[in-house]
Amino acid sequence: MKPKIWLSPPHMCGEEQKFISQAFSTNWIAPLGPNVDGFESDIESYLQNDCHVAALSSGTAAIHLALILLGIESNDEVICQSFTFSGSANPILYLGATPIFIDSEKNSWNLCPEQLEIAITDRISKGKKPKAIIAVHLYGMPYQTEAINRIGRNYDIPIIEDSAEALGSSRHNVKCGSLGDLSILSFNGNKIITTSGGGALIAKNIDTKKRAIFLATQARDEDIAYLHSNIGFNYRMSNILAGIGRGQMTALESYVTKRRFIFDYYEQNLSHIKELEFLHEADGNYSNRWLSCFLTPNYENREMLRIRLSKENIESRPLWRPLHQQPIFKNSPSYLNGISDDLFDRGLCLPSGSNITTKDLDKIISIIKACF
Numbered sequence: 001m002k003p004k005i006w007l008s009p010p011h012m013c014g015e016e017q018k019f020i021s022q023a024f025s026t027n028w029i030a031p032l033g034p035n036v037d038g039f040e041s042d043i044e045s046y047l048q049n050d051c052h053v054a055a056l057s058s059g060t061a062a063i064h065l066a067l068i069l070l071g072i073e074s075n076d077e078v079i080c081q082s083f084t085f086s087g088s089a090n091p092i093l094y095l096g097a098t099p100i101f102i103d104s105e106k107n108s109w110n111l112c113p114e115q116l117e118i119a120i121t122d123r124i125s126k127g128k129k130p131k132a133i134i135a136v137h138l139y140g141m142p143y144q145t146e147a148i149n150r151i152g153r154n155y156d157i158p159i160i161e162d163s164a165e166a167l168g169s170s171r172h173n174v175k176c177g178s179l180g181d182l183s184i185l186s187f188n189g190n191k192i193i194t195t196s197g198g199g200a201l202i203a204k205n206i207d208t209k210k211r212a213i214f215l216a217t218q219a220r221d222e223d224i225a226y227l228h229s230n231i232g233f234n235y236r237m238s239n240i241l242a243g244i245g246r247g248q249m250t251a252l253e254s255y256v257t258k259r260r261f262i263f264d265y266y267e268q269n270l271s272h273i274k275e276l277e278f279l280h281e282a283d284g285n286y287s288n289r290w291l292s293c294f295l296t297p298n299y300e301n302r303e304m305l306r307i308r309l310s311k312e313n314i315e316s317r318p319l320w321r322p323l324h325q326q327p328i329f330k331n332s333p334s335y336l337n338g339i340s341d342d343l344f345d346r347g348l349c350l351p352s353g354s355n356i357t358t359k360d361l362d363k364i365i366s367i368i369k370a371c372f
Contacts, residue, residue: 002313005364008190008291011255011355016247023239031217033239035246042249043185043200049178051202052209055237055245056216059164059186059199063134064091065212065235066160066182066201070132072097077123079157080134081111081143082322083340087186088134088162089323100130101324101334107282109319109343110143111135113151119335120155133159137166137176138320139349140192140259140290141279145171145179152181160184164199167192168256168288177202187241192255192290192354193248195241256288258354262361263289266350269365270294273372275301291349293319299345305371306348314364319347 019035028034040053047053056062072078074096080089082101092099102119105112116133123130133152135143152159161180163169169176177183187198203209214220219232237245267278277295281287296302302318309316321344324334351364 005314005351005356005360006353007315007317007349007351009353009355010189010194010196011251011353013247013251013254015250016244019243019246020240023243028239031236031238033242035239035242036237039195039237039242039245039249040200042246043177043202046249046252047175047178047202049174050204051178051183052204052206054201054203054209054212054216055242056199056201056235057237058087058197058235059162059184059188060087060091061216061233061235062184062199062201063088063160063162064094065215065233066184067091067095067097067132068215069182069208069211070158070160072131076131077128078132078134079116079119079130080323081136081138081162082324082334082336083109083343084136084138084162084320084323085164086323086326086328087164088136089329092134093328097131099323099329099332101322101329101332101336103322103334103336104339104343105144106339108138108141108143108285109279109339110138110141111148112337112339113144113147115335115337116148117151120151120157122335124155129155130157133157134162135159135180136162136164137169139279139293140166140169140288141281142166142169142171142176142179142285142287149179158182164188165191165290166288168252170286172284173286182208187245187248192259192288193245193252195237195245195248198237198241198245255354259289259292259352260287262352262354262356263292265358265361266292266294266365270368273369275372290352292352293347293349295343295346296348297346302346302348305368308367308371309364312363312367314367315351317349319343319349
């Protein structure tokens with residue numbers, strides 16, 4: 001069988017083992033310790049902008065805690081970008097709240113400001129003002145931060161910035177992960193840096209960070225006996241996984257550079273194929289290019305290409321299926337313009353890992369050229 005070319009595999013830089021070995025040698029094999037503190041500090045130093053980071057077990061856990069910190073309860077409504085992974089919206093259901101899905105705009109494929117304001121005014125007219133907005137920097141491309149934040153301020157609705165795919169991206173030189181009222185990161189195995197599994201919640205003040213950590217460690221009160229006055233969760237990152245993250249942070253900028261090179265390489269070598277459309281950076285956007293994506297003419301072309309790559313043992317993947325198409329969200333209100341449906345039908349993600357070789361890229365490109 002031909003060697004597998006993965007979509008976005010983990011990429012170890014070699015520095016991780018040092019921090020992991022320290023955890024073993026000092027017996028810090030727990031969901032606390034020097035690596036956890038150090039990893040949080042590394043991210044805070046990288047993001048700047050007075051960010052306070054709580055390292056957690058996943059990005060989904062971070063969204064769940066963000067919703068709790070904002071006071072979301074059963075029967076509340078939370079606005080969420082429809083064109084994203086289900087992990088962005090599942091925590092809304094954890095709390096018994098209702099997701100309200102908003103379609104995309106063409107320039108970034110992210111949350112459409114026009115549809116967002118239509119939805120807010122309509123929900124208010126129905127007597128259900130949304131309690132939060134979850135906006136996602138999809139595939140590392142920043143959403144229209146100024147417009148979304150302005151709408152949030154105008155209606156006094158906080159923004160949860162989902163930067164699961166966008167560590168290393170920025171909007172007008174401000175790092176993604178520092179642009180919302182609360183923000184989240186993911187360090188899943190396929191992300192630009194990984195801790196195997198993991199995530200982080202980013203707050204604007206230290207008290208909110210402390211509250212998040214309290215809830216993430218089973219909400220144990222300060223008492224010699226185990227005392228719990230709040231419902232808590234087992235959401236804290238382990239010291240070993242945080243050690244992987246510390247090593248990965250040393251390579252983040254080089255990984256961003258490589259993924260941006262990969263996108264440029266695809267576009268430069270495929271731009272003559274008029275049937276393909278690449279997502280470009282709008283003014284002020286700097287994308288980490290977590291995944292290189294393009295649009296084909298139609299669903300049939302997308303599937304033809306995906307199957308052809310699969311036969312060569314090359315992993316590619318359709319763009320995210322919009323959440324308003326998902327069976328688990330079939331009863332959720334949606335405000336649509338047709339853009340995310342079209343993106344899903346026509347879009348394809350190509351292998352984009354920072355450890356991919358130019359030889360592999362050339363092979364992928366030759367297959368795509370042959371198909372068109």
